Amino acid sequence: AQTVTQSQPEMSVQEAETxxxxxxxxxxxxxxxxxxxxxxxxxxMILVIRQEAYKQQNATENRFSVNFQKAxxxxxxxxxxxxxxxxxxYFCAFSDRGYNTDKLxxxxxxxxxxxx
Amino acid sequence: xxxxxxxxxxxxxxxGEKVFLECVQDMDHENMFWYRQDPGLGLRLxxxxxxxxxxxxxDIPEGYSVSREKKERFSLILESASTNQxxxxxxxxxxGRVVSSDNSPLHFGxxxxxxxx
Numbered sequence: 095a096q097t098v099t100q101s102q103p104e105m106s107v108q109e110a111e112t113x114x115x116x117x118x119x120x121x122x123x124x125x126x127x128x129x130x131x132x133x134x135x136x137x138x139m140i141l142v143i144r145q146e147a148y149k150q151q152n153a154t155e156n157r158f159s160v161n162f163q164k165a166x167x168x169x170x171x172x173x174x175x176x177x178x179x180x181x182x183x184y185f186c187a188f189s190d191r192g193y194n195t196d197k198l199x200x201x202x203x204x205x206x207x208x209x210x
Numbered sequence: 211x212x213x214x215x216x217x218x219x220x221x222x223x224x225x226g227e228k229v230f231l232e233c234v235q236d237m238d239h240e241n242m243f244w245y246r247q248d249p250g251l252g253l254r255l256x257x258x259x260x261x262x263x264x265x266x267x268x269d270i271p272e273g274y275s276v277s278r279e280k281k282e283r284f285s286l287i288l289e290s291a292s293t294n295q296x297x298x299x300x301x302x303x304x305x306g307r308v309v310s311s312d313n314s315p316l317h318f319g320x321x322x323x324x325x326x327x
Contacts, residue, residue, distance in 0.1 A: 139318035200253040
């Protein structure tokens with residue numbers, strides 16, 4: 095069974111600094127997708143970034159980028175120039191590409207606090 | 211913008227009550243999901259549906275059932291609520307059959323925090 099592990103329950107960073115959130119996963123599949131979701135205090139889950147396993151290039155979205163290491167099954171999220179609005183729970187998620195597999199498997203989350 | 215609406219933000223129910231959590235999406239999405247979120251456990255999938263009247267068990271379906279009579283509405287039912295079902299419940303929807311096509315991210319509602327006393 096696929097699993098997703100986030101080993102950092104809580105992280106903190108000062109505004110304008112860079113922070114990296116860790117995520118590892120376990121799967122025997124070769125083709126799959128990985129995601130980072132953000133859940134601010136408003137509770138609305140928002141997709142931050144996604145990575146397709148067959149793409150070697152790391153995905154980036156503005157200040158957010160990932161370090162995808164397929165062999166190590168690692169998928170970390172780097173937030174550059176942290177802002178107060180980045181304060182949230184961050185969830186790493188995995189999904190394979192099976193036709194009838196419509197579900198995401200989530201990690202346990204990392205609570206990020208950005209300090210002024 | 212896609213809107214996924216959960217009918218209640220907070221809900222308090224008594225043990226043994228039948229509880230309905232309602233979720234409506236306005237973008238004609240085929241797929242709808244119910245997750246449960248608990249501290250230290252992340253999000254766990256309860257049930258999902260990829261079409262009207264279709265339902266599939268997720269990872270933790272015990273104690274729950276679902277109903278999808280209309281495409282836009284996906285209801286989670288607790289037949290006899292118990293204290294261990296106190297949790298945050300998140301509904302989500304997505305267009306299309308393949309989970310991760312570029313045009314179909316998962317859209318979440320704001321969650322219902324259910325307390326069973």
